[in-house]
Structures are given as C-alpha cells and as structure tokens.
Amino acid sequence: MTPRELIGVAEVPGGPPLRLFRRGDDFMIVLDRNELMSTRMHGSEVALGTMACDRLAGRAAPHVLIGGYGMGFTLRAVLGQLGADAAVTVVELVPGIILWARGPMAAVTDKCLDDPRVTLTMGDVAATIGQAAAVYDAILLDVDNGPDGLTRPANEGIYSPKGLADARRALRGGGVLAVWSAGPDTAFGRRLEHAGFAVETVRVRARESGKGAAHVIWFAVKR
Numbered sequence: 001m002t003p004r005e006l007i008g009v010a011e012v013p014g015g016p017p018l019r020l021f022r023r024g025d026d027f028m029i030v031l032d033r034n035e036l037m038s039t040r041m042h043g044s045e046v047a048l049g050t051m052a053c054d055r056l057a058g059r060a061a062p063h064v065l066i067g068g069y070g071m072g073f074t075l076r077a078v079l080g081q082l083g084a085d086a087a088v089t090v091v092e093l094v095p096g097i098i099l100w101a102r103g104p105m106a107a108v109t110d111k112c113l114d115d116p117r118v119t120l121t122m123g124d125v126a127a128t129i130g131q132a133a134a135v136y137d138a139i140l141l142d143v144d145n146g147p148d149g150l151t152r153p154a155n156e157g158i159y160s161p162k163g164l165a166d167a168r169r170a171l172r173g174g175g176v177l178a179v180w181s182a183g184p185d186t187a188f189g190r191r192l193e194h195a196g197f198a199v200e201t202v203r204v205r206a207r208e209s210g211k212g213a214a215h216v217i218w219f220a221v222k223r
Contacts, residue, residue: 006029007104009095020100027071027105030095036145039108042073043208044180044215045142049077051202052138052178055219061085062137065170067125067158069097070142072109074180076196078140079115088118089136091125098122126158132170139167139177146181146216147188159188168222177220184216192220 005020009015018036021028028038037045049066056062064078069092078088090113092098098120101109113120121128125143147159157163159179167177177197181188184201192199197220206212 004022008096008100010100012094017169018094018096020096020104022104023146027108029071029074034145037070039071041206041212042071043206043210044204044217045070045073046077046208047202047204048140048142048178048180048217049074050081051217051219052140052176053078053081055176055221056137059137061087063087063089063135065125065128065136065139066090066142067129067140068092068142068144069101069113069120071105071219074140074142075118076110076112079112079117082117084117086117089121089128090118091121091123091128093122093124093156094123101141115210121203122149126163126166129158129170130166131165134170134172136171137175139171140180142180146179146183159191161191161195164191164197168196171222173222175222177218179220180219181216181218182213189218192218195220196223197221198223 002024004023007020007022009017009019019030026039029036066075069090075090097219144155189199189201200219202217204217205217
C-alpha cells in the first residue's frame with residue numbers, strides 16, 4: 001500500500017490542529033486519528049449542495065451561505081446547480097484550509113473560490129449568521145462532524161437552540177437550513193422542529209457510487 005505523506009498542518013482556533021495527508025492522488029484531512037474528509041469519499045458533501053439547491057428551484061437570484069469550505073465539494077456542487085444570478089458566501093474558520101485549497105489541492109478545487117459568484121469570508125460562521133436578518137435563501141452547514149462538536153467544542157453553539165434561532169432569523173421566508181452530520185442525532189432533529197422548521201432527514205452514502213458509510217443531512221425549511 002502506498003504510504004500517506006504529510007503535506008501540512010493547520011491550526012484551528014480553539015481546537016487541535018488539522019493535518020493534510022496525500023496518498024497517491026487522494027487527499028485526507030485528519031484530526032488526531034479521525035479522518036474528517038477525503039477526496040475518495042465526498043458523495044454526501046456533494047449531496048448537501050445539490051439537494052439543497054433542488055429545494056431552491058424557482059427562486060430568482062438566490063443567496064446561499066456555506067459554513068465550512070472543507071475540500072470544496074459542496075461549493076462546487078452549488079455552483080454547478082445555480083445560475084449566473086446567484087450569490088454564494090463561503091465562511092471558513094481555518095486559514096490553512098484555504099491555503100491548501102489554493103496550494104496542494106488546487107487541482108481538486110478547480111478554482112471554485114475564484115468564481116465571480118463567490119465571496120469568501122474568514123471567521124466563525126456562527127457570527128456571520130448571528131449578524132444577518134432575512135438575507136439567505138439557504139444556509140448549508142458542514143461544520144465539524146455534525147452537531148457533536150468533535151473538532152472544537154465551541155462549534156456546538158451553532159447547533160444549539162440559540163444558534164438555530166439565529167439561522168432561522170437569517171433565512172428568508174421558506175429558506176432552507178441544511179445540516180451535514182457523520183451520523184444520526186434524533187435529539188437534534190427534534191431541536192430543529194422546536195426552532196420553527198419543517199424537517200426532512202435524508203441518509204446519504206459517503207461515496208458518490210452509493211457505497212460507504214451512511215451520513216445524515218437535515219433539510220429544515222423555515223416555517
């Protein structure tokens with residue numbers, strides 16, 4: 001087996017560092033011993049983007065907020081679905097993630113950050129959401145491993161009742177909050193409903209081929 005090669009280390013504000021590995025043509029972002037994401041298994045990240053955009057059909061000039069750039073698969077999926085009149089804001093907390101996107105992973109990202117529809121903001125997406133009122137047609141969150149705050153405990157705040165109330169206020173009428181998770185969380189689904197959303201829970205395989213682990217995406221429509 002081809003050994004993994006350590007490409008870089010990225011500091012996470014308030015959390016342990018992330019490491020980027022390469023094995024052949026594949027890249028992996030790892031926290032301690034946990035592989036958070038890889039170029040081999042990105043089907044659910046793509047689904048987060050495409051399925052959220054499906055729920056925006058018919059909206060003129062939609063504005064989409066993506067929390068967490070990751071490896072860019074969700075952003076590329078959104079750009080592939082939306083027209084030239086769309087606006088996409090990407091908020092990323094970790095500067096190293098963007099350096100990797102523009103450096104060793106440039107071929108993977110395919111210049112998606114340079115698309116004229118995209119605005120990149122460095123910082124905590126919770127702060128961006130908290131400052132907005134009826135701005136976004138969709139908010140897509142792939143922050144941490146889901147609502148459990150694996151990478152940094154502070155991330156759990158965005159999935160708290162206050163965080164969900166902020167997200168609801170930031171959405172336009174009928175807007176969609178889409179949340180990715182590595183696994184199911186019944187309590188979080190109920191929390192979304194209590195926050196004033198109509199909730200659909202979708203299980204999606206990690207690989208675009210339909211194989212791999214089953215991840216979960218909640219699509220919550222503002223009531």
